[in-house]
Amino acid sequence: MLGRKNYTKDEIDHAEASVAEQVAAYTSLTGAIAGEVTGKKVFAALEDFEPLFFGNMVLVLDRYFVHRIRAVTGKDGNPLNEVEIIADSLMNNDGILRGISVLKYFSGQSVLxxxxxxxxxxxADDFERLSAAFFAELRSRFLA
Incomplete structure (x- = not known):
């Protein structure tokens, strides 16, 4: 697929709704477990699961709009590029944050x-902030 200079409102809304649905399912599951089950092993398992789940949700965010072109996304430290850097690091650097040479990244200006x-x-809180910033930036730069 060729790079994309814009996305339709429907494409962005669909992606945002899909992400919200997955987060709601996570919240429902963890809420049900927390209300019904006690024990250190259960809470430890939830603590281990949360960053795996939301790390994968960052990959979901990136994948929906993976063909966004740099000319529109820019090279600055915006949330679109923060998601790209995090996704790349999760997939290709064993989950350790590394920069991408063509992107500027300043931790103090980043969402996370x-x-x-x-x-x-x-x-979960990190992802809520990151995804909100991602969709706001996406709408600002790419909305057709």
Whole structure:
């Protein structure tokens, strides 16, 4: 597929709704478990599962719009590029944040404030902030 300069409102809305549906399923599951089950092993398993699930949700965000072109996305440290850097690091650097040479990344200006070299562990709250910033930036730069 060729690079994309824009996306339709329907494409962005569909992706956002799909992401929200998956997060709601996670919230429902963890809420049900927390209300019915006690024990250190259960809570430890939930703590281990959360960053895996939300790390994969970052990959989902990136994949929906993977063909976005750099001329529109820019090379600055915006949330679109933060998602790209995190996704690349999760897939290709064993979950340790690394930069991408063509992108500027400043941890202090990023949504998650991760430093290069940090282990990526995205929480539910982190993902909520990152996905909201991602969709806002996507609409601002790519909405057809």
């Amino acid at each position: 404030k991760l430093e290069i070299g940090d282990r990526i562990r995205v929480s």
